Amino acid sequence: MSTLQTIASLIYLISAVCYVLGVHMMRSPKTARKGNGLSAIGMFMAVIMIIIEVVADGKITATGWIVLIAGLAVGIAYGVVKARKVPMTDVPQLVSLFNAVGGGAAAVIGIFDYLMKGDGVALSLAFSIPVFLDVIIGGITFSGSLIATGKLSGKVPGKPITFPGAKLVNIIVVLGMLVAAWFMLATPTNIWFVVLGLVMALIFGLLMTLPIGGADMPVVVSLLNAFTGLAVAFAGFVINNQVLIIAGALVGAAGTILTLQMAEAMNRSVANILAGGFGTGDSDSGSAGPDVPVDVKETSADDIGLQLAYAQNVMIVPGYGLAAAQAQHEVAELATVLTEKGINVNYAIHPVAGRMPGHMNVLLADVNVPYDQMKQLDDANPMFESTDVSLVIGANDVTNPLARESGNEISGMPILDVDKSKSVVVIKRSMSTGYAGIQNPLFSLDNTQMFFSDAKVGLQDIVAATKQYLED
């Protein structure tokens, strides 16, 4: 090993340590930002080191520099601008987009090194297996994450997309990947073999993601994130660079655990989610079932305003519908109006409220909701007994008392005990079922009133009504 190689190996080792410690620190809200910073420092060191290595090596052509610098400039500009400008509601799809290009970059490296071997060259399995895995997994995450991005942003319908014969097509694609595997692993190089593998992987990514409902996307994005980690690790095998192997494997493993935890928070299994066809991606877009409880009481913005103005303790229960309608500003405004008059306002946040676990906290923090007003499940539930009005906005399944009983889709899921408060107001667009597709008996309780409206429009009316009564 030359001196430079020794230094490089040490620097890469230090940067790998930064990633591990960074992830470790991100487990607590207090140190999370520093953890991300530490991981960024590790990344910066790795990039500086590879620049030094490339310069010292001297093999790179002038065109190579131009291509590299131009590509990096375009990528950095696009990535940073997107990341700075994105509204907090759209973060999930942006993370998914960043994940897609990460997988794409890993696949490109695999393809590059395969083609670099030249045509008709016999490969050792030590090279061809990682190349194959890199291209296949990278390709799957590239197309799969792009579809996930589209579903989260509404550019691709959030509904599960299935078509007749989908199973047959799936089988053909998997067979296609096996054929590609045979040619790439057992026969001399040929550009068409790697193209076949890539195309099959891209199609597989589409087929895997299209049948999955929009509301399940967060778990899928997290899973694809773990996949990208593995693709990057295999790219590390291909170019024999250990920092890629360490960081990729770290993300692959940590991402897998995170995926399981997210699925658990949503009370689903990962296998069940991947089977697809479940959930519409929108709490209100499903058609009403035949057994709609007819005995619900409807109310008006005016009446809600009156109730709120004379309440002492108000609990706001935000859900997916609030995020989808982008009504977080209106909610914050309502809370401000109430707190200024001395009314206690808190938010009861279910772990999976919003588009992703933890997303609701970010959304509310973005509109300056004080952190101490955001109550997590365990803190919120004892508070409902003394709550005068619970305002459920676009949330459904997370408030469904059926979860306490056995024998249904959501049995055992932790829920917010909204029904224990004196009065419950549910703002919802229609009587349709939530994401789990079952009726919510909360809606027909004696102390529940329904206000059928879009979250944003409805809240604007409620704010106006509340102000009126508070000023009287």
Next chain:
Amino acid sequence: MSEELFTNLAIFVLSLLVGFEVMSKIPATLQTPMMSGANAIHGVVVVGAFVIAAEANGWVFYTLAFFGAVFAAINVAGGYTVTDRMLGMFDRKPKAKSEGDDSK
């Protein structure tokens, strides 16, 4: 199996185990930022983009190197920026409204 491959395989397996260990129970509040943070870390693929650009010759390879660099740079630069922005929201103290002016 060559010694190099074996070393890499050992590193791979041990890193997987470290990843499993370091990721104990994450509070739901932090799951989205954590996913984004992990997403930024696999932006290390940018190192690979340098490696292939250094070997590239011929338009096919330059094209691949260009896309590799664009993709990896978006991943790493965007990933860290958006994670930091998200976690910055948690830093904000209840009264510090002046910091929130960038939000729309």
